[in-house]
Amino acid sequence: MLSKPGMWQTSSQPSPQVPNLDTAARDGEVPMTASSDEKFGTFNISKRHFLGGLAGAAATSVLPVWRRAEAATMYDIIVIGAGTAGMPTAIFAAERGAKVLVIDKAPITGGTLDRSTGQIAGSGTVFQKAKGIVDSADAHYADNMRINNGTADPVLTRMFVDHAGDTINWLAANGYTVRDGHPVLGGGHEDFTTPRYQWGMEGGKTIYKVMEPLFTAAVKKGNVTLALSTGAVDLIQDGKGAVVGVTCEDDAGRKQDFMGRNVVITAGGCGANPRMFQDLHGTALTTQIAYPYNVGQSILLGLSAGGYVRGGDLYNPLFGTVLADDNFPSEQASGFMSNPERRPPWEIYVNSHGERFMREDDPSVDRREHALARQPGMRMWVVFDQEMLSKAPTSFMPRWKKEKFMDAFGSHPMFAKADSLHALGVKAGVDPQGLAASVASFNAAIASGTTDPKGRAHRPVPLAKGPFYAVRMTGWTVITFAGLAVDGTLRVIRSDGSPIPNLFAAGEAIGGGATSGNAYTNGAMVTPALTFGRLLGQKMLKWKA
Known part of the structure; x- marks a missing residue:
């Protein structure tokens, strides 16, 4: 050696x-x-x-x-x-x-x-x-x-x-x-x-x-x-x-x-x-x-x-994966369906500050990857509520059965669930105030029928009905x-x-x-x-x- x-x-x-x-x-x-x-x-x-x-x-x-x-x-x-x-x-x-x-x-x-x-x-x-x-x-x-x-x-x-x-x-x-x-x-x-x-x-x-x-x-x-x-x-x-x-x-x-x-x-x-x-x-x-x-x-x-x-x-980095744990390098727990042509996103993506940092339905994978690369730790959280979970026709983690996906919110370190956005931020490791502000801005644009702050086109429902969920994704190669x-x-x-x-x-x-x-x-x-x-x-x- x-x-x-x-x-x-x-x-x-x-x-x-x-x-x-x-x-x-x-x-x-x-x-x-x-x-x-x-x-x-x-x-x-x-x-x-x-x-x-x-x-x-x-x-x-x-x-x-x-x-x-x-x-x-x-x-x-x-x-x-x-x-x-x-x-x-x-x-x-x-x-x-x-x-x-x-x-x-x-x-x-x-x-x-x-x-x-x-x-x-x-x-x-x-x-x-x-x-x-x-x-x-x-x-x-x-x-x-x-x-x-x-x-x-x-x-x-x-x-x-x-x-x-x-x-x-x-x-x-x-x-x-x-x-x-x-x-x-x-x-x-x-x-x-x-x-x-x-x-x-x-x-x-x-x-x-x-x-x-x-x-x-x-x-x-x-x-x-x-x-x-x-x-x-x-x-x-x-x-x-x-x-x-x-x-x-x-x-x-x-x-x-x-x-x-x-x-x-x-x-x-x-x-x-x-x-x-x-x-x-x-x-x-x-x-x-x-x-x-x-x-x-x-x-x-x-x-x-x-x-x-x-x-x-x-x-x-490639655009996000669910890691098994925080010990780098980690094994991968699951992939992530982020291609908006195959599955238009219902969720929002935020960084550790709770800020949306990109248009979630951007058709360019290169722009999505570079946007993630600029975030602290190459980390982002996929955030959604109960309505999005119930109404989205497919999951952003299609390789996991629904039972496994839901069980992870009580057992996996990358999954968090809470009754309020503030509690979700605390559990997930995301700034609660930043997260609340991002969700409020997202919802306000939907309610007023105005353009999304990040230019997103696909906005089927607001993010407003708890419980609330977050899954942490990390860039990888x-x-x-x-x-x-x-x-x-x-x-x-x-x-x-x-x-x-x-x-x-x-x-x-x-x-x-x-x-x-x-x-x-x-x-x-x-x-x-x-x-x-x-x-x-x-x-x-x-x-x-």
């Missing part, structure tokens, strides 16, 4: 121009992504400072000659992480004849695909062609940047949309199928203007079931060596800072060095490391839902080699927005923009914010992970025996 006193613990438990990918790495003419002082919050740490608190010889990146001599085998590519980005990297590199080593701390391959929804997006796909949909990479790029408010990295976004269609067609050629009616405009987030969004019947597992046989075939052929239950604990660098290998450790604590001409970090984000997540994003990790091996080792490795982290300032900074050919870069020789990164290791920005942009996590892995193995990585 790598540790630094006072820092992070990594548990052993579970429309810019894009470079010609065939020549840019060779010629060095690579356009840089947005610099750290333009868009992205950054985290930087010097190698000496990073290594200063690490214990043992395994923490020393420039290893003594006798240690390096133990690594007899030279690999063309070492891939750290056998998941969404790592598997296609290995598959395509093996097709080019590369000698590939893939290591993963988990005992199985696939990474987060076991829990991902597997939603992907691209233009010019066979699925669009089957429905007669006309689309382009330019339109995809414009939609992405519109949805994420222009906050995603433009160079990386351009590269991913230009090649996303080919990635999806590659999956389709190997048996990937999508749900009936797909592609669609969206699903849970802001819609595209053109249907290009799809996913399989089993979500991420549908993608894994396509890639796994291809990956296994490469292993059986001898092009790929797979080492599971083996984590990368350090990068080996030469005297000039070029990465030349990886120090690994298996579950028994045995360490071994592997030498490689290219090292690709694809071992995920830090969604299972609450301390690192909070340090990099400036907010608590509220839910315990991430892949258990996403403890931030990708980030630690990149930092130790001289890289830096950006994108934490792009964090944006399933992804890491912060990640290693990379350039236009996915080389990990230093804070001055210079690349670290032979070191690359893809997938959640570069942060969800890189291609999704400060929003949950349709398909902008899984698709670039697959696409960047494919491009690394197919074109970007270079080697000579």
